[in-house]
Amino acid sequence: GAGVSQTPSNKVTEKGKYVELRCDPISGHTALYWYRQSLGQGPEFLIYFQGTGAADDSGLPNDRFFAVRPEGSVSTLKIQRTERGDSAVYLCASSLDGTSGTGELFFGEGSRLTVL
Amino acid sequence: AQSVTQLDSQVPVFEEAPVELRCNYSSSVSVYLFWYVQYPNQGLQLLLKYLSGSTLVKGINGFEAEFNKSQTSFHLRKPSVHISDTAEYFCAVRKTGRRALTFGSGTRLQVQP
Numbered sequence: 001g002a003g004v005s006q007t008p009s010n011k012v013t014e015k016g017k018y019v020e021l022r023c024d025p026i027s028g029h030t031a032l033y034w035y036r037q038s039l040g041q042g043p044e045f046l047i048y049f050q051g052t053g054a055a056d057d058s059g060l061p062n063d064r065f066f067a068v069r070p071e072g073s074v075s076t077l078k079i080q081r082t083e084r085g086d087s088a089v090y091l092c093a094s095s096l097d098g099t100s101g102t103g104e105l106f107f108g109e110g111s112r113l114t115v116l
Numbered sequence: 117a118q119s120v121t122q123l124d125s126q127v128p129v130f131e132e133a134p135v136e137l138r139c140n141y142s143s144s145v146s147v148y149l150f151w152y153v154q155y156p157n158q159g160l161q162l163l164l165k166y167l168s169g170s171t172l173v174k175g176i177n178g179f180e181a182e183f184n185k186s187q188t189s190f191h192l193r194k195p196s197v198h199i200s201d202t203a204e205y206f207c208a209v210r211k212t213g214r215r216a217l218t219f220g221s222g223t224r225l226q227v228q229p
Contacts, residue, residue: 003159004159031215033215033216035217040221040222041221041222042120042122042206042208042219042220042221042222043160043206043217043219044219045216045217045218048215048216055215056214056215056216058216059216091159091160093160104162104165105160105162105217106159107152107159107160107161108159109157109158109159110159
């Protein structure tokens with residue numbers, strides 16, 4: 001596709017359930033990022049992939065959060081035992097650059113997660 | 117750790133008036149600076165960035181920003197706004213050598229006719 005695609009756009013789940021959020025980056029983009037945006041706040045960094053490997057996962061809040069990118073393209077953010085505080089918009093972004101890190105990030109429209 | 121402060125949560129302005137959205141950051145090391153815009157029901161989009169060189173940076177849609185190292189500021193300006201500029205604007209910094217962006221809490225620009 002032309003841009004970063006995220007699915008689902010909306011997800012409502014119950015406390016304690018497991019959730020997967022998917023990100024399909026722009027074709028050829030080697031770098032992929034996950035951010036979380038709570039209501040009234042700016043996006044908060046979660047994790048960054050360069051290719052298949054997680055180069056920086058320092059933003060993951062706890063071990064209930066995990067992300068994979070097995071083939072260096074599509075990524076899945078996985079949240080176990082969801083809590084009400086996990087409710088937010090989860091944003092994915094990708095960029096073309098390699099190690100320089102100065103390339104433009106292209107963001108998807110986000111997946112809105114609501115935990116009841 | 118670095119942090120970003122956007123001093124105004126909302127800025128109402130009339131069409132064709134000038135506007136300045138303020139951004140201050142704190143960091144003990146060199147940073148790259150960015151402004152992103154989020155239009156309703158759309159993803160974040162890069163407006164402009166400062167990496168090095170000239171401190172006055174021009175971006176898309178007639179926006180510009182000036183990096184002031186002594187005041188640790190990166191304010192966004194536009195001399196004449198349009199209704200279509202109504203959106204949420206986010207300032208962000210990135211420490212050199214790292215990829216993670218630290219965002220401010222955003223400023224909602226509301227352009228009125």
